[in-house]
Amino acid sequence: MFESDEHLKLQDNVIDEVKKLGFAKHTFSEVILTIKYEDIVNLAPIGVLLLGSNLYCKIYSNSKIYRFFKKGIRDCVLNITDDPIMFYNAIFEKRKVALAPSSLVTSPRVKECVAYVECRVDYTEDRRECMDVFMNPIFAESIKSYPGTYKRAGPAIIEALIIYTKIEHFKTVDRVKAEHFFEKIKTFREIVYHSSTKKEYRQTIDEILKMSEAILRS
Amino acid sequence: MFESDEHLKLQDNVIDEVKKLGFAKHTFSEVILTIKYEDIVNLAPIGVLLLGSNLYCKIYSNSKIYRFFKKGIRDCVLNITDDPIMFYNAIFEKRKVALAPSSLVTSPRVKECVAYVECRVDYTEDRRECMDVFMNPIFAESIKSYPGTYKRAGPAIIEALIIYTKIEHFKTVDRVKAEHFFEKIKTFREIVYHSSTKKEYRQTIDEILKMSEAILRS
Numbered sequence: 459m460f461e462s463d464e465h466l467k468l469q470d471n472v473i474d475e476v477k478k479l480g481f482a483k484h485t486f487s488e489v490i491l492t493i494k495y496e497d498i499v500n501l502a503p504i505g506v507l508l509l510g511s512n513l514y515c516k517i518y519s520n521s522k523i524y525r526f527f528k529k530g531i532r533d534c535v536l537n538i539t540d541d542p543i544m545f546y547n548a549i550f551e552k553r554k555v556a557l558a559p560s561s562l563v564t565s566p567r568v569k570e571c572v573a574y575v576e577c578r579v580d581y582t583e584d585r586r587e588c589m590d591v592f593m594n595p596i597f598a599e600s601i602k603s604y605p606g607t608y609k610r611a612g613p614a615i616i617e618a619l620i621i622y623t624k625i626e627h628f629k630t631v632d633r634v635k636a637e638h639f640f641e642k643i644k645t646f647r648e649i650v651y652h653s654s655t656k657k658e659y660r661q662t663i664d665e666i667l668k669m670s671e672a673i674l675r676s
Numbered sequence: 677m678f679e680s681d682e683h684l685k686l687q688d689n690v691i692d693e694v695k696k697l698g699f700a701k702h703t704f705s706e707v708i709l710t711i712k713y714e715d716i717v718n719l720a721p722i723g724v725l726l727l728g729s730n731l732y733c734k735i736y737s738n739s740k741i742y743r744f745f746k747k748g749i750r751d752c753v754l755n756i757t758d759d760p761i762m763f764y765n766a767i768f769e770k771r772k773v774a775l776a777p778s779s780l781v782t783s784p785r786v787k788e789c790v791a792y793v794e795c796r797v798d799y800t801e802d803r804r805e806c807m808d809v810f811m812n813p814i815f816a817e818s819i820k821s822y823p824g825t826y827k828r829a830g831p832a833i834i835e836a837l838i839i840y841t842k843i844e845h846f847k848t849v850d851r852v853k854a855e856h857f858f859e860k861i862k863t864f865r866e867i868v869y870h871s872s873t874k875k876e877y878r879q880t881i882d883e884i885l886k887m888s889e890a891i892l893r894s
């Protein structure tokens with residue numbers, strides 16, 4: 459009896475933390491999801507909602523992470539950052555992403571994020587094109603917390619990344635739409651160039667454009 | 677001698693704070709600028725760079741705030757937030773924006789921002805189409821600081837606002853470009869709708885689209 463009360467109390471606190479971190483029912487939070495299957499770690503940017511006491515995400519079947527979930531994943535970590543370079547590395551340079559051990563789960567954390575939510579995978583439902591994943595947050599930790607100014611370049615890079623990950627799919631399904639996506643990446647490139655002369659940002663958006671072009675022309 | 681040392685020390689600290697808040701040389705920080713001219717307060721979203729020990733912004737001549745700077749403004753506040761609704765209100769609903777007194781300057785703060793930088797206006801240079809404004813930060817204060825998840829909807833609304841403020845100008849100069857801007861706002865509307873079902877966000881982006889259409893069709 460006592461133990462189950464304690465457990466409930468712990469869960470309550472975690473949900474409060476998760477809400478405080480900005481997870482919500484109506485607006486997706488974009489995080490970097492880390493999982494571990496046997497000895498293999500994988501990570502990818504994923505959009506997450508808070509539905510009741512569950513965190514929810516939808517994993518499309520064209521990703522490696524989908525295949526891992528299909529094999530059976532027990533836990534995962536939601537790594538919270540708004541650093542566009544981290545989002546970029548989570549797709550293009552997974553090996554560059556520095557990892558650190560988690561507190562309660564076997565899946566690792568991504569170093570240098572501002573907060574972490576460690577989760578048990580509660581329930582998955584495999585559909586044709588994607589998988590619904592419901593997670594139970596069991597531990598939340600905030601690391602850094604200094605307010606920062608709003609910059610346009612980061613979100614523009616993140617939007618370009620999202621489009622990039624869709625081009626592969628649409629290239630075969632809808633060529634015109636894929637070309638249209640390419641134009642959109644150019645728009646985001648303009649935003650980056652217009653709002654920042656930072657080399658790293660400009661190189662990153664150029665790289666995304668190049669990779670998108672490579673997919674389209676292949 | 678002592679006094680001037682103290683002064684230098686104070687300034688040093690402020691610049692450190694300003695850097696910590698994310699102001700940088702290579703990437704614009706988008707803030708809400710507040711000014712006071714005689715008894716009139718005005719505010720607007722503005723992009724700011726940190727150049728040496730100066731904060732710098734460029735104010736286009738089609739704004740009210742430009743005319744105030746032309747009349748002579750002694751101080752201002754850079755209000756730091758990433759809340760898209762605040763950016764929206766700073767353009768469309770200026771009266772709705774709650775203000776609070778500053779610590780060292782006569783220009784007020786915008787309530788509920790995460791940080792504030794109070795500045796003396798150091799030097800302005802009027803060009804034909806715009807005015808270069810160099811500010812001296814004299815006091816910086818951080819209020820709230822809890823890490824938050826990254827959400828796509830906010831930046832999309834802010835980008836739509838930026839486009840909106842350009843349509844009026846391009847409507848007379850370059851009609852084709854203005855129509856093109858309108859299409860871009862639609863793209864950002866898609867991002868908002870795709871990443872959030874939050875009423876306030878959806879209404880806000882719809883409003884921006886409506887206002888843009890009204891300008892174009894007028």
Ligand SMILES: Cc1cc2nc3c(=O)[nH]c(=O)nc-3n(C[C@H](O)[C@H](O)[C@H](O)COP(=O)(O)O)c2cc1C
Pocket residue numbers: 488500501502503504505506515516517518519520521522523524545548549616619620623
């Ligand atoms: C900000 C952002 C959010 C994303 N959200 C999702 C998502 O919710 N579901 C999904 O399946 N893919 C999403 N993606 C795409 C995946 O991250 C991408 O396909 C990734 O390369 C998959 O890696 P993997 O093949 O190693 O699993 C997102 C990408 C970005 C940049």
Ligand SMILES: Cc1cc2nc3c(=O)[nH]c(=O)nc-3n(C[C@H](O)[C@H](O)[C@H](O)COP(=O)(O)O)c2cc1C
Pocket residue numbers: 706718719720721722723724733734735736737738739740741742763766767834837838841
């Ligand atoms: C995020 C953002 C950044 C902006 N940056 C600038 C800027 O750097 N310079 C400028 O003149 N206008 C900028 N604008 C446009 C002005 O905020 C806009 O023209 C405003 O309505 C001016 O208000 P006023 O006419 O009351 O002065 C920006 C708008 C947004 C949404």
